[in-house]
Amino acid sequence: MNEIKSFIRYDSNKPKFLQLIFVDINGAPKGMEVPIERYEEAVTEGISFDGASIPGFQGLEDSDLLFKADPTTYVEVPWEGIAKVFGYIYKDGKPYYADPRRILGSVVEELEKMGITAYIGVEPEFYLFEKNGSWELKLPDGGGYFDLINLDKAREIKRTIAYYMPTFKLIPEVLHHEVGPGQHEINFRFADALTTADNIVRFKYLVKAVAESYGLYATFMPKPLFGKPGNGMHMHISLWQDGRNIFKGEEGLSDEALHFIGGILKHARALAAITNPTVNSYKRLVPGYEAPVYISWGYKNRSTLIRVPAYAGNGARIEYRCPDPSANPYLAFAAVLMAGIDGIKHKTEPFAYVEENVYELGEKERDALGIEVLPKTLEEALEELKRDRVVKDTLGEAYRNFIEHKTEEWEEYQRYLEKNKIERKTIKVTEWELERYFYI
Structure with a gap:
């Protein structure tokens, strides 16, 4: 029980990493982590990633996608020393059609x-x-x-x-x-x-x-x-x-x-x-x-x-x-x-x-x-x-x-x-x- 409580009650200092979260076609969370110092970049310019193996995406055609963070969704996880943020996915500078969050946003x-x-x-x-x-x-x-x-x-x-x-x-x-x-x-x-x-x-x-x-x-x-x-x-x-x-x-x-x-x-x-x-x-x-x-x-x-x-x-x-x-x-x-x-x-x-x-x-x-x-x-x-x-x-x-x-x-x-x-x-x-x- 002590291990449980230490895990749950652990209160980290400021987050060291930022988890960029989107979901695949099944609604399962996917994403990547970047140093927290890249938060502003994630919001303004976006972070590129390879989406070729994401269920419901377009396979090899989607090897170059961009994740842009939505700052209104930022939260911090007290026991992991990380922050989490949702966002939208772009391809060739345009909203990506298979992004489930974008579909609801539309x-x-x-x-x-x-x-x-x-x-x-x-x-x-x-x-x-x-x-x-x-x-x-x-x-x-x-x-x-x-x-x-x-x-x-x-x-x-x-x-x-x-x-x-x-x-x-x-x-x-x-x-x-x-x-x-x-x-x-x-x-x-x-x-x-x-x-x-x-x-x-x-x-x-x-x-x-x-x-x-x-x-x-x-x-x-x-x-x-x-x-x-x-x-x-x-x-x-x-x-x-x-x-x-x-x-x-x-x-x-x-x-x-x-x-x-x-x-x-x-x-x-x-x-x-x-x-x-x-x-x-x-x-x-x-x-x-x-x-x-x-x-x-x-x-x-x-x-x-x-x-x-x-x-x-x-x-x-x-x-x-x-x-x-x-x-x-x-x-x-x-x-x-x-x-x-x-x-x-x-x-x-x-x-x-x-x-x-x-x-x-x-x-x-x-x-x-x-x-x-x-x-x-x-x-x-x-x-x-x-x-x-x-x-x-x-x-x-x-x-x-x-x-x-x-x-x-x-x-x-x-x-x-x-x-x-x-x-x-x-x-x-x-x-x-x-x-x-x-x-x-």
Whole structure:
């Protein structure tokens, strides 16, 4: 325990190095370190690097890229003696089309032209494991939803994470044990879309670093354990214009909010490829574990894809419940926002309204309500994406990179199943998935 506390409490002097961070197509943080003295250069001129081997970039054609730091994202890591900063990537003096942060930045700029600011809050769930030198994972506690003291063995860990969150520009709000044994959630304050996407990357790093200091592994993998709840990342969204929440109507939600819901429902099957982008994501999206699979909406209804939480004053928002933490937050936010905006532009009426538990409805009842189902596999989601112009256009030229990368991922999984004589439609979590996704 002394080693743990010395690791966590260590307060370095001024940072000696600067970590320049961007994410690949999977949302995994990538980057390099430079001496802190090069910070001004990183902001004004940029730091060149070889991007040829970054997943989702253009291969050998991208051997010469430039990273320019965004000084508003600068934070210092107290126990490592380094600082971290996000930025944008350039190629030949122009914004690089496959930079996920740039894609979301372009969507934010488009909304700004409409006078709109999107605010997003997220609920990324994670498991804490003791790993025993193999993929036999030992859970460190037997707690369940909102359990305390004896059953929540990670309460000190969550408090330590929350203690350091402000250092990373995160404002902790609620800490609690989730439904699964060893599963947890720490909610942090919502922010504008780009800041929240940055915050997700920061939060994952912090959770993993603190967990490691306690001798544990933290995973945001969508479904690390067969038969146990998966990790979700619900998105709470509101749009503001001239200091006013335009989702708030005179009574209930505004027309804009309802049309925004309609847009997401219309594009939900294609959006799944972006918000649930891994083979393992679809092991979570099965009935019986709270993850929504039926394309529907309702007020306060936790079985629907979109829920309208109870609110007062300017708290009007929608909750999109299918995304998981394997999503690249920049791509996911960009795609969901543009799907919703498409609904506003075309005044798309939301369909499949239901206040009953959707899982308890029969197939005929769901058909009568017009309730569709999310894709059952990554392959099916990619086929939906290929047919959806709104979501494709949001990704721009990076769409081709995304499809190629994810198709290769699906095909690699199929080869693994065939080689090991595993049923193609298995919903069990395979060793291939653990090796590929455990460190998400």
